[in-house]
Amino acid sequence: MCGIVGYIGLQEVAPIIIDGLKRLEYRGYDSAGLAVLTNGTVNILKRAGKVADLETLVEMHPIAATIGIGHTRWATHGEPNDINAHPHIDQTGTIALVHNGIIENHGAIRQRLERDGIVFNTQTDTESLVQLISAFYDITQNLEQAVRLALQEIDGTFGIVVVSSREPGKLIAARRGSPLVLGINEGEYFIASDASAIIGHTRQVIYLEDDDVATLTRDGYEVKTLGDEPVEHQIEEITYDIEQIEKGGFEHFMLKEIHEQAQTIMDSMRGRIMLEKGTAKLGGLREVLPVLNNARRIIITACGTSWHAGLVGEYMLEHYARIPVEVEYASEFRYRDPIINEDDVVIVISQSGETADTLAALREAKKRGATVVGICNVVGSTIARETHAGVFIHAGPEIGVASTKAFTAQLVALSLLTLMLGRNRGFISIEEGRQFAAELLSIPDKVTEILSDTSEIQEVARRYSQVTNALYLGRGYNFPSALEGALKLKEISYIHAEGYPAAEMKHGPIALIDENMPVVIIAPQDRIHEKVISNIQEVKARKGLVIAIVNHEDAVIHALADHIIAIPRTVDFLTPMLTSIPLQLLAYYIAVLRGCNVDQPRNLAKSVTVE
Numbered sequence: 001m002c003g004i005v006g007y008i009g010l011q012e013v014a015p016i017i018i019d020g021l022k023r024l025e026y027r028g029y030d031s032a033g034l035a036v037l038t039n040g041t042v043n044i045l046k047r048a049g050k051v052a053d054l055e056t057l058v059e060m061h062p063i064a065a066t067i068g069i070g071h072t073r074w075a076t077h078g079e080p081n082d083i084n085a086h087p088h089i090d091q092t093g094t095i096a097l098v099h100n101g102i103i104e105n106h107g108a109i110r111q112r113l114e115r116d117g118i119v120f121n122t123q124t125d126t127e128s129l130v131q132l133i134s135a136f137y138d139i140t141q142n143l144e145q146a147v148r149l150a151l152q153e154i155d156g157t158f159g160i161v162v163v164s165s166r167e168p169g170k171l172i173a174a175r176r177g178s179p180l181v182l183g184i185n186e187g188e189y190f191i192a193s194d195a196s197a198i199i200g201h202t203r204q205v206i207y208l209e210d211d212d213v214a215t216l217t218r219d220g221y222e223v224k225t226l227g228d229e230p231v232e233h234q235i236e237e238i239t240y241d242i243e244q245i246e247k248g249g250f251e252h253f254m255l256k257e258i259h260e261q262a263q264t265i266m267d268s269m270r271g272r273i274m275l276e277k278g279t280a281k282l283g284g285l286r287e288v289l290p291v292l293n294n295a296r297r298i299i300i301t302a303c304g305t306s307w308h309a310g311l312v313g314e315y316m317l318e319h320y321a322r323i324p325v326e327v328e329y330a331s332e333f334r335y336r337d338p339i340i341n342e343d344d345v346v347i348v349i350s351q352s353g354e355t356a357d358t359l360a361a362l363r364e365a366k367k368r369g370a371t372v373v374g375i376c377n378v379v380g381s382t383i384a385r386e387t388h389a390g391v392f393i394h395a396g397p398e399i400g401v402a403s404t405k406a407f408t409a410q411l412v413a414l415s416l417l418t419l420m421l422g423r424n425r426g427f428i429s430i431e432e433g434r435q436f437a438a439e440l441l442s443i444p445d446k447v448t449e450i451l452s453d454t455s456e457i458q459e460v461a462r463r464y465s466q467v468t469n470a471l472y473l474g475r476g477y478n479f480p481s482a483l484e485g486a487l488k489l490k491e492i493s494y495i496h497a498e499g500y501p502a503a504e505m506k507h508g509p510i511a512l513i514d515e516n517m518p519v520v521i522i523a524p525q526d527r528i529h530e531k532v533i534s535n536i537q538e539v540k541a542r543k544g545l546v547i548a549i550v551n552h553e554d555a556v557i558h559a560l561a562d563h564i565i566a567i568p569r570t571v572d573f574l575t576p577m578l579t580s581i582p583l584q585l586l587a588y589y590i591a592v593l594r595g596c597n598v599d600q601p602r603n604l605a606k607s608v609t610v611e
């Protein structure tokens, strides 16, 4: 996600910030900026593009200063352009702020401040926070207190660093849900979202905790709670190297991204669930809501993993919103002269927002008069810009070529859409809606539970790492999971794998089953569980080796299968968010055992921008 670097000391600050931001580049970003304090003024330089572009800007406008803050932004609210880049400044031009995270109630804060005559300059959620701090500063004349008071009004997540030209020897940092590390050196202090940004200067650090507010001056630092109580944190010594930090201590980006999913699933639903009303609110769809509510048909089009998410979407939208849905590969849709009516809605799903076939499908649908809605991860991407409306999935930059956390975040977006349309169209009652909303909110904990013990998955990986073929079977919502599980294995381990609807196995793949064929069967206790049990028996009767992904309490399959990977229960339409986690891990561990380049598999690209 976004990156933060701050410094106060006696050295020239701009090179320290630029160097720190370069160390955060691996996280992915689309704009960069810095603010430094000199002679009672805040100087801001920022621009869309790379840190190298910011560096050129700094060279053209050198500013001698020894205190400052810097940021690399991964856009979530507002396009990645110069204006929306951080740092953001208040209307007096004296307070600058960098922010990681999402301010959920930014709309309400903005409206209130605008009513008081404050003029906003950007489309970001962050600007509402700096303007709010400024409003409190007018009353308190104390930056630390103003930050504390403002943060008490914030819903959402933040890691922030603030400076003010009115208190030029001070950096204020605070966090909730977005990491910040404070670096300590003789007469100088650093603050960063990630230790890799400061490790070249110091290895003595304090990891700030949620609701900590730290004040850094050249003479020292002080950490208090949001409620103004002092807190003591141990100074820790960083012993690992930069490479390890970038991957968050994981061996590969893919594994890091798999493990981020409890957080990314939460991020993609943050501020969108209305528990009391038993529905969801998707701000980006407001303008097309009447069309969506009355759509005669939805066509979902995408490629690769995003297409698999689309298939899950088809099942849930048809079942709960009762709208006919078709799902089509974008590469097929664009060339087959599709029949599109004006009351059709086309949903394009794309992590990158740049996939050539998906983009072409979008343009084709628009040309034929459909309303086109995007489900994208990358804000400001071509697909996000060209759709009529859309939902961002907020999964953060995905670096591993094989998509993992974007897939589960796409499923969240589709679930929220289903909940909203199901409620709007009267097919989901308020009670049911509340249950679904509560169940959605419980998914991150269930993901954490799966990720907390991967020993059985690793054991299965060891047992099957040298096979040449594998079959993945599932039904209903988990038929697309089977496709996705097989795709993950193919992509990163180069083992031939096929995903099939479990019952369809009888019409072909059953011929392949013998005592050497591993068959991964996805069988959570859902509406068609009994049917899947029959399919497992069919595989066992032919001596196939069954690896079953089931719920903990499933005694029947426990007795039937060769290997059990157990997951917690959830409602049927949310099961793919849980079943996909062990499937990702299984592919990952097998690929590692085979010595494959997990993050950059041969012949594959993260974003396929050619036909």
Ligand code: G6P
Pocket (backbone or CB within 6 Å): 303, 304, 305, 306, 349, 350, 351, 352, 353, 354, 355, 358, 401, 402, 403, 604, 605, 606, 607, 608
């Ligand atoms: C490539 C990537 C896949 C991805 C697909 C669609 O094949 O390797 O991981 O699912 O493109 O990409 P998109 O960015 O449109 O979701």
